[in-house]
Amino acid sequence: MRLVPxxxxxxxxxxxxxxxxxxxxxxxxxPLRWAITAVxxxxxLQIEAVVLA
Amino acid sequence: xxxxxxxPTGIGCTIGGYAGDALPAARLLAAASGCxxxxxxxxxxxxxYWSDPRxxxxxxxxxxRFAAAEIGLRPVRRQRIGLLLDAGIEAELRAxxxxxxxxxxxxxxxxxxxxxxxxxxxxVRLSLGASGxxxxxxxxxxxxxxxxRRLQAAGATAIAxxxxxPDDPDSEALAAYRQGSGVDALAxxxxxxxxxxxxxxxxxxxxxxxxSPLPLDPRLDPRAAGEELGYTFLACVLVxxxxxxxxxxxxxxxxxxxxxxxAIVAPAAALGGAAVLACxxxxxxxxxxxxxxxxxxxxAALELEVMPASSYSEAAGLLLALREGINPxxxxxxxxxxxVQAP
Numbered sequence: 001m002r003l004v005p006x007x008x009x010x011x012x013x014x015x016x017x018x019x020x021x022x023x024x025x026x027x028x029x030x031p032l033r034w035a036i037t038a039v040x041x042x043x044x045l046q047i048e049a050v051v052l053a
Numbered sequence: 054x055x056x057x058x059x060x061p062t063g064i065g066c067t068i069g070g071y072a073g074d075a076l077p078a079a080r081l082l083a084a085a086s087g088c089x090x091x092x093x094x095x096x097x098x099x100x101x102y103w104s105d106p107r108x109x110x111x112x113x114x115x116x117x118r119f120a121a122a123e124i125g126l127r128p129v130r131r132q133r134i135g136l137l138l139d140a141g142i143e144a145e146l147r148a149x150x151x152x153x154x155x156x157x158x159x160x161x162x163x164x165x166x167x168x169x170x171x172x173x174x175x176x177v178r179l180s181l182g183a184s185g186x187x188x189x190x191x192x193x194x195x196x197x198x199x200x201x202r203r204l205q206a207a208g209a210t211a212i213a214x215x216x217x218x219p220d221d222p223d224s225e226a227l228a229a230y231r232q233g234s235g236v237d238a239l240a241x242x243x244x245x246x247x248x249x250x251x252x253x254x255x256x257x258x259x260x261x262x263x264x265s266p267l268p269l270d271p272r273l274d275p276r277a278a279g280e281e282l283g284y285t286f287l288a289c290v291l292v293x294x295x296x297x298x299x300x301x302x303x304x305x306x307x308x309x310x311x312x313x314x315x316a317i318v319a320p321a322a323a324l325g326g327a328a329v330l331a332c333x334x335x336x337x338x339x340x341x342x343x344x345x346x347x348x349x350x351x352x353a354a355l356e357l358e359v360m361p362a363s364s365y366s367e368a369a370g371l372l373l374a375l376r377e378g379i380n381p382x383x384x385x386x387x388x389x390x391x392x393v394q395a396p
Contacts, residue, residue: 001194001195001198002194003190003191003194003245003249005180005182005188005190007182007183016330016333016334017325017330017355018121018327018330018331018334021330032114032245032248032249032252033113033114033188033241033244033245033248034327035061035186035323035325035326035327035350036325036326036350036355037182037183037184037186037325037348037350038183038184038348038349038350039325039349039350039354039355045325046183046184048182048183048184048186048188050188050190050245052194052249
Protein backbone atom coordinates (compact mmCIF):
# COMPACT_ATOMS: atom_id res chain seq x y z
CA MET A 1 0.00 0.00 0.00
CA ARG A 2 1.27 3.46 -0.92
CA LEU A 3 -0.21 6.92 -0.45
CA VAL A 4 0.20 8.83 -3.68
CA PRO A 5 -0.20 12.62 -3.95
CA UNK A 6 -1.93 13.76 -7.14
CA UNK A 7 -2.49 16.98 -9.03
CA UNK A 8 -5.09 16.66 -11.81
CA UNK A 9 -6.71 18.98 -14.30
CA UNK A 10 -10.24 18.06 -15.33
CA UNK A 11 -12.50 19.61 -17.95
CA UNK A 12 -15.89 19.95 -16.41
CA UNK A 13 -18.78 18.17 -18.10
CA UNK A 14 -22.50 18.76 -17.62
CA UNK A 15 -23.98 17.30 -14.46
CA UNK A 16 -22.90 16.87 -10.84
CA UNK A 17 -19.22 17.50 -10.17
CA UNK A 18 -18.49 14.91 -7.50
CA UNK A 19 -18.93 11.83 -9.72
CA UNK A 20 -16.71 13.44 -12.35
CA UNK A 21 -13.94 14.02 -9.81
CA UNK A 22 -14.26 10.52 -8.35
CA UNK A 23 -14.10 8.96 -11.80
CA UNK A 24 -10.94 10.91 -12.61
CA UNK A 25 -9.32 9.89 -9.33
CA UNK A 26 -10.32 6.24 -9.67
CA UNK A 27 -7.89 5.87 -12.54
CA UNK A 28 -5.06 6.49 -10.06
CA UNK A 29 -6.23 4.60 -6.97
CA UNK A 30 -8.70 4.76 -4.12
CA PRO A 31 -9.34 8.38 -3.11
CA LEU A 32 -8.36 9.11 0.47
CA ARG A 33 -8.54 12.91 0.51
CA TRP A 34 -9.35 15.30 -2.32
CA ALA A 35 -10.65 18.75 -3.13
CA ILE A 36 -11.16 21.03 -6.08
CA THR A 37 -8.55 23.67 -5.29
CA ALA A 38 -8.93 25.99 -8.30
CA VAL A 39 -11.29 26.64 -11.20
CA UNK A 40 -10.10 28.23 -14.41
CA UNK A 41 -12.85 29.55 -16.69
CA UNK A 42 -14.74 28.28 -18.47
CA UNK A 43 -14.63 24.93 -16.68
CA UNK A 44 -11.18 23.53 -15.98
CA LEU A 45 -10.97 22.12 -12.46
CA GLN A 46 -7.74 21.68 -10.55
CA ILE A 47 -7.93 18.75 -8.15
CA GLU A 48 -5.44 17.96 -5.42
CA ALA A 49 -5.66 14.55 -3.84
CA VAL A 50 -4.02 11.69 -2.00
CA VAL A 51 -5.00 8.23 -3.22
CA LEU A 52 -4.29 4.72 -1.98
CA ALA A 53 -2.43 2.77 -4.61
CA UNK B 54 -32.35 20.23 12.31
CA UNK B 55 -29.16 18.22 11.66
CA UNK B 56 -26.59 20.50 10.07
CA UNK B 57 -23.11 19.89 8.73
CA UNK B 58 -20.30 22.34 9.43
CA UNK B 59 -17.17 22.05 7.32
CA UNK B 60 -14.01 24.14 7.69
CA PRO B 61 -11.46 22.31 5.53
CA THR B 62 -8.14 21.55 7.14
CA GLY B 63 -4.92 23.22 6.07
CA ILE B 64 -6.30 25.88 3.73
CA GLY B 65 -5.58 28.85 5.98
CA CYS B 66 -9.14 29.82 6.86
CA THR B 67 -9.31 33.07 8.81
CA ILE B 68 -11.72 31.33 11.18
CA GLY B 69 -10.86 27.69 11.76
CA GLY B 70 -7.39 27.67 10.26
CA TYR B 71 -5.64 27.60 13.64
CA ALA B 72 -6.05 25.79 16.97
CA GLY B 73 -9.74 24.97 17.08
CA ASP B 74 -10.62 28.61 16.52
CA ALA B 75 -13.87 27.73 14.73
CA LEU B 76 -15.17 26.28 17.98
CA PRO B 77 -17.12 29.40 18.99
CA ALA B 78 -18.80 29.34 15.57
CA ALA B 79 -19.58 25.64 16.02
CA ARG B 80 -21.14 26.29 19.41
CA LEU B 81 -23.30 29.03 17.94
CA LEU B 82 -24.39 26.90 14.98
CA ALA B 83 -25.12 23.98 17.34
CA ALA B 84 -27.41 26.22 19.34
CA ALA B 85 -29.12 27.49 16.20
CA SER B 86 -29.59 24.08 14.61
CA GLY B 87 -29.99 21.87 17.67
CA CYS B 88 -27.76 19.23 16.04
CA UNK B 89 -24.38 19.95 14.47
CA UNK B 90 -22.18 17.38 12.75
CA UNK B 91 -18.63 18.60 12.34
CA UNK B 92 -15.05 17.40 12.19
CA UNK B 93 -11.94 17.50 14.38
CA UNK B 94 -10.37 20.52 12.66
CA UNK B 95 -13.29 22.58 13.93
CA UNK B 96 -13.31 21.16 17.45
CA UNK B 97 -9.67 20.46 18.33
CA UNK B 98 -7.96 23.20 20.32
CA UNK B 99 -5.04 21.07 21.54
CA UNK B 100 -5.33 21.49 25.32
CA UNK B 101 -8.67 23.28 24.85
CA TYR B 102 -11.95 21.59 23.95
CA TRP B 103 -15.68 21.90 24.40
CA SER B 104 -18.14 19.10 24.87
CA ASP B 105 -21.73 19.71 23.78
CA PRO B 106 -24.24 16.87 23.33
CA ARG B 107 -25.65 18.73 20.32
CA UNK B 108 -22.31 18.49 18.50
CA UNK B 109 -21.31 15.24 16.80
CA UNK B 110 -17.55 14.81 16.30
CA UNK B 111 -16.99 13.00 13.00
CA UNK B 112 -13.63 12.59 11.28
CA UNK B 113 -13.46 14.30 7.89
CA UNK B 114 -13.57 11.34 5.51
CA UNK B 115 -16.40 9.78 7.55
CA UNK B 116 -18.26 13.07 7.31
CA UNK B 117 -17.77 12.96 3.53
CA ARG B 118 -19.16 9.42 3.42
CA PHE B 119 -22.08 10.45 5.60
CA ALA B 120 -22.87 13.29 3.18
CA ALA B 121 -22.72 10.82 0.29
CA ALA B 122 -25.22 8.53 2.06
CA GLU B 123 -22.64 5.75 2.38
CA ILE B 124 -22.90 5.61 6.18
CA GLY B 125 -25.14 6.80 9.00
CA LEU B 126 -24.22 8.01 12.47
CA ARG B 127 -25.37 6.44 15.72
CA PRO B 128 -24.92 8.59 18.84
CA VAL B 129 -23.43 6.73 21.82
CA ARG B 130 -22.98 7.46 25.51
CA ARG B 131 -19.27 6.74 25.39
CA GLN B 132 -16.55 5.22 23.29
CA ARG B 133 -13.71 3.02 24.44
CA ILE B 134 -10.77 4.90 22.98
CA GLY B 135 -7.73 2.93 21.90
CA LEU B 136 -4.53 4.96 21.95
CA LEU B 137 -2.23 4.40 18.99
CA LEU B 138 1.29 5.76 19.40
CA ASP B 139 3.89 6.08 16.66
CA ALA B 140 7.09 4.14 17.38
CA GLY B 141 8.92 7.25 16.20
CA ILE B 142 7.94 9.15 19.37
CA GLU B 143 10.81 9.51 21.84
CA ALA B 144 10.42 7.96 25.31
CA GLU B 145 9.90 11.25 27.16
CA LEU B 146 7.35 12.55 24.66
CA ARG B 147 5.56 9.19 24.75
CA ALA B 148 5.36 9.44 28.54
CA UNK B 149 3.83 12.92 28.22
CA UNK B 150 1.08 11.54 25.98
CA UNK B 151 0.37 8.63 28.31
CA UNK B 152 0.08 11.10 31.19
CA UNK B 153 -2.45 13.17 29.24
CA UNK B 154 -4.48 10.02 28.62
CA UNK B 155 -4.25 9.15 32.31
CA UNK B 156 -5.32 12.68 33.18
CA UNK B 157 -8.38 12.36 30.94
CA UNK B 158 -9.23 9.06 32.65
CA UNK B 159 -8.79 10.41 36.15
CA UNK B 160 -10.21 13.92 35.74
CA UNK B 161 -12.81 13.52 33.00
CA UNK B 162 -13.74 9.86 33.50
CA UNK B 163 -13.01 8.87 29.91
CA UNK B 164 -12.66 5.20 28.93
CA UNK B 165 -9.18 5.03 27.41
CA UNK B 166 -7.20 1.92 26.52
CA UNK B 167 -5.76 -0.32 25.27
CA UNK B 168 -2.55 1.36 24.11
CA UNK B 169 -0.56 0.15 21.11
CA UNK B 170 2.73 1.30 19.63
CA UNK B 171 3.31 0.84 15.90
CA UNK B 172 5.84 -1.84 14.93
CA UNK B 173 7.80 0.74 12.90
CA UNK B 174 8.03 4.55 12.84
CA UNK B 175 5.25 6.01 10.66
CA UNK B 176 7.59 8.41 8.86
CA VAL B 177 5.29 11.43 8.50
CA ARG B 178 6.33 14.01 5.93
CA LEU B 179 4.79 17.43 5.36
CA SER B 180 4.11 19.01 1.99
CA LEU B 181 2.18 21.79 0.32
CA GLY B 182 0.07 21.32 -2.80
CA ALA B 183 0.06 23.46 -5.92
CA SER B 184 -2.52 25.75 -4.35
CA GLY B 185 -0.51 26.17 -1.15
CA UNK B 186 -2.87 23.88 0.72
CA UNK B 187 -1.31 21.65 3.38
CA UNK B 188 -0.98 17.99 2.39
CA UNK B 189 1.26 15.29 3.74
CA UNK B 190 2.59 11.81 3.32
CA UNK B 191 2.97 8.75 5.43
CA UNK B 192 5.92 6.48 4.71
CA UNK B 193 4.52 3.39 6.46
CA UNK B 194 0.72 3.31 6.20
CA UNK B 195 0.67 -0.47 6.79
CA UNK B 196 2.29 -0.02 10.21
CA UNK B 197 -0.50 2.41 11.13
CA UNK B 198 -3.19 -0.04 10.02
CA UNK B 199 -1.60 -3.01 11.79
CA UNK B 200 -1.62 -1.12 15.08
CA UNK B 201 -5.17 0.06 14.47
CA ARG B 202 -6.36 -3.48 13.82
CA ARG B 203 -4.71 -4.69 17.04
CA LEU B 204 -6.58 -2.00 18.97
CA GLN B 205 -9.86 -2.90 17.29
CA ALA B 206 -9.33 -6.59 18.08
CA ALA B 207 -8.64 -5.65 21.71
CA GLY B 208 -11.99 -3.90 22.01
CA ALA B 209 -11.35 -0.29 21.09
CA THR B 210 -14.44 1.35 19.58
CA ALA B 211 -12.61 4.55 18.60
CA ILE B 212 -8.95 5.34 18.00
CA ALA B 213 -6.84 8.33 18.98
CA UNK B 214 -3.60 8.26 17.03
CA UNK B 215 -0.46 10.21 17.88
CA UNK B 216 2.22 10.38 15.21
CA UNK B 217 5.66 11.95 15.52
CA UNK B 218 5.73 14.98 13.24
CA PRO B 219 8.95 16.61 12.08
CA ASP B 220 10.10 19.52 14.24
CA ASP B 221 10.96 22.68 12.35
CA PRO B 222 10.97 25.37 15.03
CA ASP B 223 12.87 27.92 12.93
CA SER B 224 10.77 27.72 9.77
CA GLU B 225 9.16 30.85 8.34
CA ALA B 226 5.90 28.95 7.80
CA LEU B 227 5.65 28.01 11.47
CA ALA B 228 6.42 31.59 12.55
CA ALA B 229 3.72 32.89 10.19
CA TYR B 230 1.20 30.37 11.53
CA ARG B 231 1.93 31.24 15.16
CA GLN B 232 1.55 34.91 14.33
CA GLY B 233 -1.77 34.39 12.56
CA SER B 234 -0.93 34.69 8.90
CA GLY B 235 -0.06 31.22 7.66
CA VAL B 236 -1.35 27.78 6.88
CA ASP B 237 -1.29 24.99 9.45
CA ALA B 238 1.45 22.93 7.82
CA LEU B 239 0.65 19.85 9.93
CA ALA B 240 -3.03 19.67 9.07
CA UNK B 241 -2.82 17.88 5.73
CA UNK B 242 -0.76 14.97 7.03
CA UNK B 243 -3.01 14.73 10.08
CA UNK B 244 -6.04 14.41 7.83
CA UNK B 245 -4.40 11.69 5.75
CA UNK B 246 -3.63 9.64 8.86
CA UNK B 247 -7.12 9.83 10.36
CA UNK B 248 -8.82 9.35 6.97
CA UNK B 249 -6.83 6.18 6.33
CA UNK B 250 -7.56 4.65 9.72
CA UNK B 251 -11.24 5.53 9.71
CA UNK B 252 -11.77 4.38 6.13
CA UNK B 253 -10.06 1.02 6.66
CA UNK B 254 -11.34 0.20 10.18
CA UNK B 255 -14.77 1.84 10.11
CA UNK B 256 -14.17 3.39 13.54
CA UNK B 257 -14.24 7.01 14.73
CA UNK B 258 -10.63 8.21 14.61
CA UNK B 259 -8.77 11.44 15.19
CA UNK B 260 -5.15 12.47 15.29
CA UNK B 261 -2.84 14.55 17.45
CA UNK B 262 0.71 15.36 16.34
CA UNK B 263 3.64 14.74 18.70
CA UNK B 264 6.08 17.63 18.62
CA SER B 265 8.81 19.02 20.82
CA PRO B 266 7.72 22.10 22.81
CA LEU B 267 8.34 25.44 21.09
CA PRO B 268 10.14 28.42 22.57
CA LEU B 269 7.98 31.30 23.75
CA ASP B 270 6.75 33.63 21.00
CA PRO B 271 5.60 36.94 22.53
CA ARG B 272 3.77 37.81 19.28
CA LEU B 273 1.63 34.68 19.39
CA ASP B 274 -1.77 35.07 17.69
CA PRO B 275 -4.66 34.19 20.06
CA ARG B 276 -6.02 31.77 17.45
CA ALA B 277 -2.86 29.63 17.75
CA ALA B 278 -2.59 29.90 21.54
CA GLY B 279 -4.44 26.67 22.31
CA GLU B 280 -1.43 24.74 21.03
CA GLU B 281 0.99 26.44 23.44
CA LEU B 282 -0.64 25.43 26.71
CA GLY B 283 0.89 22.04 27.25
CA TYR B 284 3.18 19.31 25.99
CA THR B 285 0.66 17.56 23.75
CA PHE B 286 -2.36 18.20 21.50
CA LEU B 287 -4.06 15.03 22.69
CA ALA B 288 -6.65 16.14 25.26
CA CYS B 289 -9.09 17.61 22.72
CA VAL B 290 -8.90 14.45 20.59
CA LEU B 291 -9.72 12.19 23.53
CA VAL B 292 -12.64 14.37 24.60
CA UNK B 293 -13.97 14.59 21.04
CA UNK B 294 -13.75 10.86 20.48
CA UNK B 295 -15.23 10.00 23.88
CA UNK B 296 -18.74 10.61 22.53
CA UNK B 297 -18.16 10.47 18.77
CA UNK B 298 -21.02 8.66 17.04
CA UNK B 299 -20.57 5.15 15.69
CA UNK B 300 -20.20 4.90 11.91
CA UNK B 301 -23.01 2.67 10.64
CA UNK B 302 -22.79 1.03 7.21
CA UNK B 303 -26.50 0.11 7.13
CA UNK B 304 -28.19 2.80 9.23
CA UNK B 305 -31.63 2.25 10.75
CA UNK B 306 -34.39 4.85 10.89
CA UNK B 307 -33.21 5.82 14.38
CA UNK B 308 -29.72 6.74 13.17
CA UNK B 309 -28.67 10.08 11.75
CA UNK B 310 -28.60 9.97 7.98
CA UNK B 311 -27.99 12.58 5.32
CA UNK B 312 -31.67 12.46 4.43
CA UNK B 313 -32.42 14.34 7.62
CA UNK B 314 -29.77 17.03 7.12
CA UNK B 315 -31.25 20.50 6.75
CA ALA B 316 -28.16 22.47 5.67
CA ILE B 317 -24.41 22.46 5.26
CA VAL B 318 -22.26 25.42 6.27
CA ALA B 319 -18.88 25.91 4.57
CA PRO B 320 -16.41 28.70 3.71
CA ALA B 321 -17.58 30.55 0.61
CA ALA B 322 -14.24 30.14 -1.16
CA ALA B 323 -13.80 26.44 -0.36
CA LEU B 324 -16.88 24.77 -1.80
CA GLY B 325 -15.04 22.14 -3.84
CA GLY B 326 -14.90 19.41 -1.21
CA ALA B 327 -16.71 16.09 -1.18
CA ALA B 328 -19.25 16.91 1.55
CA VAL B 329 -20.41 20.20 0.05
CA LEU B 330 -20.74 18.74 -3.44
CA ALA B 331 -22.61 15.68 -2.16
CA CYS B 332 -25.07 17.89 -0.27
CA UNK B 333 -25.52 20.18 -3.25
CA UNK B 334 -26.36 17.15 -5.41
CA UNK B 335 -29.13 16.28 -2.96
CA UNK B 336 -30.59 19.76 -2.90
CA UNK B 337 -29.53 20.37 0.71
CA UNK B 338 -29.15 24.13 1.27
CA UNK B 339 -25.51 25.24 1.22
CA UNK B 340 -24.75 28.24 3.44
CA UNK B 341 -21.55 29.83 2.11
CA UNK B 342 -19.86 31.90 4.80
CA UNK B 343 -17.37 34.65 4.10
CA UNK B 344 -14.28 33.12 5.74
CA UNK B 345 -11.24 34.01 3.61
CA UNK B 346 -8.69 31.29 2.85
CA UNK B 347 -6.07 30.35 0.26
CA UNK B 348 -8.66 29.10 -2.23
CA UNK B 349 -11.11 30.81 -4.57
CA UNK B 350 -13.44 27.90 -5.29
CA UNK B 351 -16.67 29.82 -4.99
CA UNK B 352 -20.30 29.10 -5.77
CA ALA B 353 -20.00 31.15 -8.95
CA ALA B 354 -16.93 29.21 -10.08
CA LEU B 355 -18.66 25.87 -9.49
CA GLU B 356 -22.11 27.06 -10.62
CA LEU B 357 -23.68 26.10 -7.30
CA GLU B 358 -26.72 27.73 -5.78
CA VAL B 359 -25.95 28.82 -2.22
CA MET B 360 -27.19 31.06 0.58
CA PRO B 361 -24.44 33.60 1.19
CA ALA B 362 -23.64 34.68 4.75
CA SER B 363 -21.22 37.43 5.68
CA SER B 364 -20.37 35.79 9.02
CA TYR B 365 -21.07 32.73 11.14
CA SER B 366 -23.50 34.88 13.10
CA GLU B 367 -25.51 35.43 9.92
CA ALA B 368 -25.22 31.73 9.11
CA ALA B 369 -26.72 30.97 12.53
CA GLY B 370 -29.65 33.23 11.69
CA LEU B 371 -30.17 31.45 8.39
CA LEU B 372 -30.10 28.07 10.15
CA LEU B 373 -32.64 29.27 12.66
CA ALA B 374 -34.87 30.47 9.83
CA LEU B 375 -34.60 27.12 8.03
CA ARG B 376 -35.25 25.27 11.28
CA GLU B 377 -38.38 27.31 11.90
CA GLY B 378 -39.61 26.97 8.32
CA ILE B 379 -39.07 30.63 7.49
CA ASN B 380 -38.02 31.37 3.93
CA PRO B 381 -34.73 33.30 4.35
CA UNK B 382 -35.71 35.48 1.36
CA UNK B 383 -38.58 36.87 3.43
CA UNK B 384 -36.00 38.38 5.81
CA UNK B 385 -34.43 40.59 3.12
CA UNK B 386 -35.57 43.69 1.32
CA UNK B 387 -36.60 44.46 -1.32
CA UNK B 388 -39.08 41.58 -1.50
CA UNK B 389 -40.25 41.24 -5.08
CA UNK B 390 -43.97 40.74 -5.75
CA UNK B 391 -45.12 37.39 -7.04
CA UNK B 392 -45.75 37.18 -10.77
CA VAL B 393 -48.10 34.84 -12.59
CA GLN B 394 -46.13 32.51 -14.84
CA ALA B 395 -46.82 32.82 -18.52
CA PRO B 396 -48.81 29.81 -19.82
